[in-house]
Amino acid sequence: MSKDGCDRPHLKLEMLSxxxxxxxxxxxxxxxxxxxxxxxxxxxxxxxxxxxxLCNVIRHGYGRRPDGPIWVEVWPLCPAHADGCGSGACVAGEPTPPEALCNGSAPEAVGGIRIVIEDEARQVDPATIKGRKLEEIRPGGLGVHIIREVMNQVIYEKRGESGMRLTMVKFKSPVVPAGDPAAQPGRSCGT
Known part of the structure; x- marks a missing residue:
């Protein structure tokens, strides 16, 4: 184990479904x-x-069974990875590399957060996990769309012989001076 704690999550939560x-x-x-x-x-x-x-794991993975295990881990990311590719090690659609993790003891030492959710529920092909079309007006079915919209990186994968793993990453938004064109509402990096 390293002395700065980078080799393990900073928060581990085990809960039932x-x-x-x-x-x-x-x-x-x-x-x-x-x-x-x-x-x-x-x-x-x-x-x-x-x-x-978590609602998707409970509803779709465990079929609303309230006794299935769910594990949540939270890892802070180093500032070099605040844009998702600051070190050149990050690749879109791939898990955040281990060298992006940091001890995160001070807020300014953190460039983002990685959340990993694992379960032992029913496995599905990750390629089939999609939100419903937004044009379909009906209740429900927006969870995957919402997750992909508010997080910067979302990766679904099978977890060994049973269960699924979801890795979600959110990078901190850089502080942009008010006069900078990038500070305009509706603008994002690179647009």
């Missing part, structure tokens, strides 16, 4: 994100993505 525990998981992860220096809006987005992901 019971909806009663969703609010506690949201509050805990949101609180960690806030302490890592994320703005309130980003903390809310992280909590929303976590909630949607």
């Amino acid at each position: 019971n909806p009663l525990y969703l609010s506690g998981a949201r509050e805990l992860v949101s609180s960690v994100a806030r302490r890592l220096g994320f703005a309130d809006q980003a903390c809310s987005q992280i909590a929303l993505a976590l909630d949607e992901a």
